[in-house]
Amino acid sequence: MSFAIxxxxxxxxxxxxxGARPIAGGSDLVVAxxxxxxxxxxxxxxxxxxxxxxxxxxxxxxxxxxxxVTHATLMEHPLIASAYSGxxxxxxxxxxxxxxxxxTLGGNVMNASPAMDTGAPLAVLGASAELRSSxxxxxxxxxxxxxGPGRTSAAADELCVALLLPARPANSGSAYVRLEYRRxxxxxxxxxxxxxxxxADGAIQSVAVALTAVAPTIMTVDGLDGLVGGRAIDDETLxxxxxxxxxxxxxxxxxxxxxxxxxxxxxxxxxxxxxAAARRAAGETISIPVNRAYGIGAAR
Amino acid sequence: xxxxxxxxxxxxxxxxxxxxTIDSGRNLxxxxxxxxxxxxxxxxxxxxECGACMVLLDGQPVNSCSYLAVQAQGRAITTVEGxxxxxxxxxxxxxxxxxGGVQCGFCTxxxxxxxxxxxxxxxxxxxxxxxIGLSGNLCRCTGxxxxxxAVARTAAG
Numbered sequence: 094m095s096f097a098i099x100x101x102x103x104x105x106x107x108x109x110x111x112g113a114r115p116i117a118g119g120s121d122l123v124v125a126x127x128x129x130x131x132x133x134x135x136x137x138x139x140x141x142x143x144x145x146x147x148x149x150x151x152x153x154x155x156x157x158x159x160x161x162v163t164h165a166t167l168m169e170h171p172l173i174a175s176a177y178s179g180x181x182x183x184x185x186x187x188x189x190x191x192x193x194x195x196x197t198l199g200g201n202v203m204n205a206s207p208a209m210d211t212g213a214p215l216a217v218l219g220a221s222a223e224l225r226s227s228x229x230x231x232x233x234x235x236x237x238x239x240x241g242p243g244r245t246s247a248a249a250d251e252l253c254v255a256l257l258l259p260a261r262p263a264n265s266g267s268a269y270v271r272l273e274y275r276r277x278x279x280x281x282x283x284x285x286x287x288x289x290x291x292x293a294d295g296a297i298q299s300v301a302v303a304l305t306a307v308a309p310t311i312m313t314v315d316g317l318d319g320l321v322g323g324r325a326i327d328d329e330t331l332x333x334x335x336x337x338x339x340x341x342x343x344x345x346x347x348x349x350x351x352x353x354x355x356x357x358x359x360x361x362x363x364x365x366x367x368x369a370a371a372r373r374a375a376g377e378t379i380s381i382p383v384n385r386a387y388g389i390g391a392a393r
Numbered sequence: 394x395x396x397x398x399x400x401x402x403x404x405x406x407x408x409x410x411x412x413x414t415i416d417s418g419r420n421l422x423x424x425x426x427x428x429x430x431x432x433x434x435x436x437x438x439x440x441x442e443c444g445a446c447m448v449l450l451d452g453q454p455v456n457s458c459s460y461l462a463v464q465a466q467g468r469a470i471t472t473v474e475g476x477x478x479x480x481x482x483x484x485x486x487x488x489x490x491x492x493g494g495v496q497c498g499f500c501t502x503x504x505x506x507x508x509x510x511x512x513x514x515x516x517x518x519x520x521x522x523x524x525i526g527l528s529g530n531l532c533r534c535t536g537x538x539x540x541x542x543a544v545a546r547t548a549a550g
Contacts, residue, residue: 094418096418098464119459119460120441123460123461127420127440128440139461165453188529189528189529190507190528191507192441192456192529195456277528
């Protein structure tokens with residue numbers, strides 16, 4: 094068993110190549126170990142001190158969010174709150190203030206929970222993950238990264254160093270909502286992220302919806318551009334999206350909800366997420382997170 | 394660069410450096426309580442849910458049950474013992490007693506840490522902001538109303 098705190102990225106990558114597992118905030122790794130779910134890895138390299146992985150940089154291509162950026166930073170970052178609002182909505186719902194202080198976006202993505210809140214907004218915003226190893230660098234779409242509950246296609250010596258989000262077009266908006274039984278320390282019963290681009294007449298130019306906790310991974314709803322592209326955001330359009338989301342979901346029954354309830358509610362969440370995204374695309378400011386602004390979820 | 398299982402490190406708690414020799418897998422709360430001997434920080438659920446173990450790491454609240462002690466080296470750890478001003482209670486402690494926000498007291502140290510972090514970031518929180526600031530802390534006695542009231546009183550000075 095060994096433990097080291099990496100002071101450079103190369104040091105961290107060398108440790109991974111030698112068989113160590115990375116730890117950032119530990120909010121998944123340590124909790125799972127304390128809970129008896131899975132023991133701490135034999136060899137650990139702590140990456141929390143790598144400040145170059147904690148930066149958010151903006152360019153003409155879009156946004157590069159370092160893997161160590163915390164949920165607390167994401168929910169209040171002005172550029173994310175305005176242009177990538179769905180990601181801010183989701184970050185604001187994660188755990189509690191302390192969870193959001195230690196929890197990182199890279200850790201969240203690589204933990205690959207199908208119930209992760211940031212997953213659906215990242216998916217609809219077209220994010221990809223930048224993976225580094227001691228021998229190279231590659232960029233992977235999230236659809237290719239997440240292969241099952243808690244499983245990614247990354248090799249053991251690869252470290253997620255950043256999430257890359259393409260630049261947002263004009264007249265676009267995004268949102269994330271989740272069904273919850275309580276306001277904090279909650280895991281999504283179901284959730285939905287939506288991103289939409291409107292044309293000059295307010296009709297849908299393109300749309301993406303992704304779903305939380307209704308499949309082995311975060312899943313994207315197929316065929317929406319064909320289904321509702323060119324249409325106005327109205328009751329009929331929102332209903333069609335809700336129906337498609339519910340139809341494509343493959344939820345399970347567990348302690349939090351039955352499959353039937355999840356299937357119904359994920360349609361409702363998809364509808365509400367798209368409605369909020371469209372209102373934002375039209376220029377309206379909806380405070381973050383949408384769950385609180387809309388009064389979705391647990392009452393106080 | 395690998396180091397052995399047992400690590401000798403310094404942990405800075407409430408401004409004092411404590412040398413400790415610990416297993417790399419030890420959680421921060423157990424080191425604070427049993428190696429350093431500061432027992433104000435409580436261990437509740439040991440599952441990152443209840444907030445009884447809340448400490449500040451560089452001023453930010455962290456569940457110390459689910460944080461590796463070795464990752465806290467080189468950082469400023471604040472526990473409930475560190476919020477007093479000499480022998481004088483922190484105004485929040487006084488207000489919690491006055492408002493009836495302390496019953497069994499087990500959640501109180503964690504509540505104080507979350508609330509002090511909130512107030513240093515946001516000196517004039519709304520009731521809603523106080524509730525969000527304390528949302529990682531469970532209390533099974535008070536029903537929260539009096540705790541929120543104590544934080545609001547502290548904010549009002």
